[in-house]
Amino acid sequence: MYQRREITTQERLQQEQYCQRVRALIAHRPHYALVDTYGCQQNESDSEILRGWLVQCGYELTGSEEKADLIAVNTCAVREHAEKRVLGNVGALAHNKAKNPELLVCVGGCMTQQETMRERIRRSYRVVDLVFGPHELWQFPQLLLETMERRGRRGAKSRLIAAAPSEGVVAEGLPRQRDNQVKAWLSIMNGCDNFCSYCIVPYVRGRERSRRPEDVLAEARELIRLGYKDITLLGQNVNSYGKGLEEDTDFPALLAALDAIPGDYVLRFMTSHPKDATEKLFRVMAESEHCAHHIHLPLQSGSDRILRQMNRRYDRAGYLEKVAAARAAMPDLVLTTDIIVGFPGETEADFADTLSLVEQVGYDAMFTFIYSPRTGTPAAAMPDPVSRAEKQVWFDRLVQTANRISAEKHAAYVGRTVRVLVDGATGQEPYDLSSRTKGGRLVHLAGDPALVGQFLDVKITDSTTWALYGQIE
Numbered sequence: 001m002y003q004r005r006e007i008t009t010q011e012r013l014q015q016e017q018y019c020q021r022v023r024a025l026i027a028h029r030p031h032y033a034l035v036d037t038y039g040c041q042q043n044e045s046d047s048e049i050l051r052g053w054l055v056q057c058g059y060e061l062t063g064s065e066e067k068a069d070l071i072a073v074n075t076c077a078v079r080e081h082a083e084k085r086v087l088g089n090v091g092a093l094a095h096n097k098a099k100n101p102e103l104l105v106c107v108g109g110c111m112t113q114q115e116t117m118r119e120r121i122r123r124s125y126r127v128v129d130l131v132f133g134p135h136e137l138w139q140f141p142q143l144l145l146e147t148m149e150r151r152g153r154r155g156a157k158s159r160l161i162a163a164a165p166s167e168g169v170v171a172e173g174l175p176r177q178r179d180n181q182v183k184a185w186l187s188i189m190n191g192c193d194n195f196c197s198y199c200i201v202p203y204v205r206g207r208e209r210s211r212r213p214e215d216v217l218a219e220a221r222e223l224i225r226l227g228y229k230d231i232t233l234l235g236q237n238v239n240s241y242g243k244g245l246e247e248d249t250d251f252p253a254l255l256a257a258l259d260a261i262p263g264d265y266v267l268r269f270m271t272s273h274p275k276d277a278t279e280k281l282f283r284v285m286a287e288s289e290h291c292a293h294h295i296h297l298p299l300q301s302g303s304d305r306i307l308r309q310m311n312r313r314y315d316r317a318g319y320l321e322k323v324a325a326a327r328a329a330m331p332d333l334v335l336t337t338d339i340i341v342g343f344p345g346e347t348e349a350d351f352a353d354t355l356s357l358v359e360q361v362g363y364d365a366m367f368t369f370i371y372s373p374r375t376g377t378p379a380a381a382m383p384d385p386v387s388r389a390e391k392q393v394w395f396d397r398l399v400q401t402a403n404r405i406s407a408e409k410h411a412a413y414v415g416r417t418v419r420v421l422v423d424g425a426t427g428q429e430p431y432d433l434s435s436r437t438k439g440g441r442l443v444h445l446a447g448d449p450a451l452v453g454q455f456l457d458v459k460i461t462d463s464t465t466w467a468l469y470g471q472i473e
């Protein structure tokens with residue numbers, strides 16, 4: 001049974017004192033820090049906290065590796081591909097360190113929470129000064145200070161390999177340096193208890209734990225007061241929000257309470273597990289003023305046999321029922337999904353089931369992945385006779401289907417007028433503004449950068465597989 005552990009105010013204030021001590025150590029000249037992020041939105045959100053701490057520690061943020069005195073890499077463990085990229089890029093930092101021996105290299109995030117990976121970094125990536133896990137983000141200043149104090153010592157004592165095993169904590173009030181003025185992440189929970197058989201997340205992100213509703217609401221009110229227009233609630237499985245809290249609450253109740261905050265803004269959320277997506281949720285979404293009519297509902301596979309092996313706890317018919325209920329509540333629903341191709345033991349017939357379900361549902365966008373074995377997960381021990389080349393053929397067929405459907409969905413927007421939020425200036429003529437529909441579709445526009453942060457009605461004039469093009473009315 002997970003014992004909820006909340007970081008106390010005193011523990012947090014202690015970290016602020018560590019910030020002062022780091023500040024004193026680097027006060028003799030300006031110091032620059034760069035944070036490089038891999039993986040999901042949760043990681044993007046964690047990187048904002050990392051930047052928040054670094055600023056409190058006296059660093060200025062930079063995008064330049066050459067200029068940086070500290071480089072922090074926030075890693076992802078969900079697939080091998082991401083891990084290889086991280087290791088390649090971290091290894092290459094040896095060149096930077098050769099030029100600037102004072103450079104501090106810190107590696108955090110999900111990869112470091114795996115013991116074999118920590119050992120690999122310890123042995124083969126001597127360039128790394130500090131390894132810290134996602135559960136230690138709240139005490140980054142302390143770890144950074146200790147790393148600084150260890151420098152100059154000999155051998156193993158010269159660096160700090162932390163990232164101790166942990167079930168996770170709940171930490172409120174950490175500083176945060178948000179990188180966008182229109183869109184904001186709002187983490188409502190952390191960890192995952194689902195244990196899908198292919199997934200490393202429950203092992204690295206710890207047990208599922210929700211923030212208290214009053215803390216989430218207070219942060220949302222503050223974001224809206226500061227002028228943020230697009231708020232994305234984050235959690236590995238938002239639909240099971242509230243489990244383990246004293247309050248009797250759930251995700252639809254949280255969403256309704258957030259929606260009641262007055263203002264001109266859009267509420268989004270990621271990610272939903274189909275088994276916990278309820279009619280109550282769809283009703284709250286449909287009746288809300290601010291909630292985007294968009295659900296990201298990862299399917300993973302359309303084959304009942306594979307879904308069972310994946311430990312997903314729904315079947316094809318159950319999934320389709322949820323989709324039908326969501327669409328009945330919200331006829332304008334935008335639906336997106338994740339799919340894994342080539343799960344161990346998947347056959348041509350299983351793959352055909354996935355393709356047919358994809359056709360039947362008609363997703364607005366799909367994120368498709370080739371199965372990547374993750375050490376320590378049940379699926380990694382299952383026989384996997386299908387070759388990588390065969391999986392690639394399936395994958396390509398799925399991507400083609402996904403692209404065709406997205407292009408069709410996008411083409412249906414042409415000629416319509418839709419409301420969008422302008423969320424960025426791209427500086428690329430002629431479509432120098434980027435914007436999103438309430439359902440989250442990307443719309444390129446031509447217009448004044450001063451429009452960033454405004455809701456506008458635009459006429460859709462053109463479309464591709466990936467995006468829409470519009471004219472301001």
Ligand code: 5AD
Binds near residue numbers: 078198199300339373
């Ligand atoms: N291999 C391939 N894809 C994976 N995902 C999670 N674990 C794996 C894995 N081992 C995908 C799932 C999930 C998304 C975030 O990443 O589709 O929804």
Ligand code: SF4
Binds near residue numbers: 038043076201
């Ligand atoms: Fe990657 Fe999962 Fe960690 Fe996000 S939570 S960074 S997807 S391993």
